[in-house]
Amino acid sequence: MKVGLLQFTVRGGDRKANEETVARYMAEAREHRPEVLVLPEMWTTGYDLINLAALADDGAPYGDLLVRWASETGATIVGGSSPVGVAGRFANTLYAYTPEGERILSYEKAHLFGLMGEDRYLAAGSAAGNFSIGEVPCGAVICYDLRFPEWIRKTVLAGCEILFIPAQWPLSRLDHWRILLQARAIENQCYVVACNRTGADEKGVAFAGHSMVIDPWGTPVVEAGEEEGWLWAEIEREKVGRVRRKMTVFADRRVDLY
C-alpha cells in the first residue's frame, strides 16, 4: 500500500491559503499513484481558536475538498482534521474518504490539549476511530491522543493494523514525538503513520515536521525533516501478521489483572 504524508506550513485563520497549498500538492501527488494520502491536524484553519465560530464549518466544505482530492488522485484520503461545528458544538474532526467519495471515518479528537487552549474552545469526542481501507482494518487518533496508550490500545483491540495520527506537534517536544510514536507501534504491533505540520504559527511556535511511518516492529520506514512536502512510504501489511505471530503480545495479555 503506497502512502503519502503531506507536511506543510499551515496559515492560521487562512482557509483559502491552506486549501490552495494542499490543492497544489494534490496535483503533484497524482503521478506517484498513491493509495492513501494523509494530511496534518487542523490544516484548514490552524489553531486560530478565538475565531473558531467564523472559521469552522459544518463539515461540508472540509469534506467536499477531501472528496474532490480523493477522486482526482484515486487515493483514500485520511484528511488530517478541521474544526467542525454543529449547533454551536465544535470538535477537532478527522474525516476519511474513499476515491469513490464514501466517508469511511468521522473521528473527533478525544483528548483536548490544554497547552494550546483546546479545552476552552472545543468539545471532546468519545468514540474510537476504527475504519477500514479495503480489507485492511485501520484506526486513527489525533495528536495529543498519542499520549494516552489506553485509548490507542482500545482502538487496536477493536482491530487496527495501521494507525493514522495527524498532528500539530511542536519542535520543542520532537523527542517525545519520536519516542511515543515508536512506543505505540511496538506495543500495538501495528504500522504508525504520523503526519505533522511544519513551520511556525502566528505566535512564533515552531512545529516539528518529522512526519513518520513506523513498522509494527517499531522500525522507522521513513522520516521527514523539517521542510514542507510529501513523504512517501510503502506499507507491507504481511509484516503486521509476522510480528504478531512471532511475539504473541496480544495472546499474552493478563486480562485477569487489567
Ligand SMILES: NC(=O)CCC(=O)C(=O)O
Ligand atoms: N495539537 C496537539 O494536540 C499538540 C500535542 C502536543 O504538543 C503534545 O506535546 O502532546
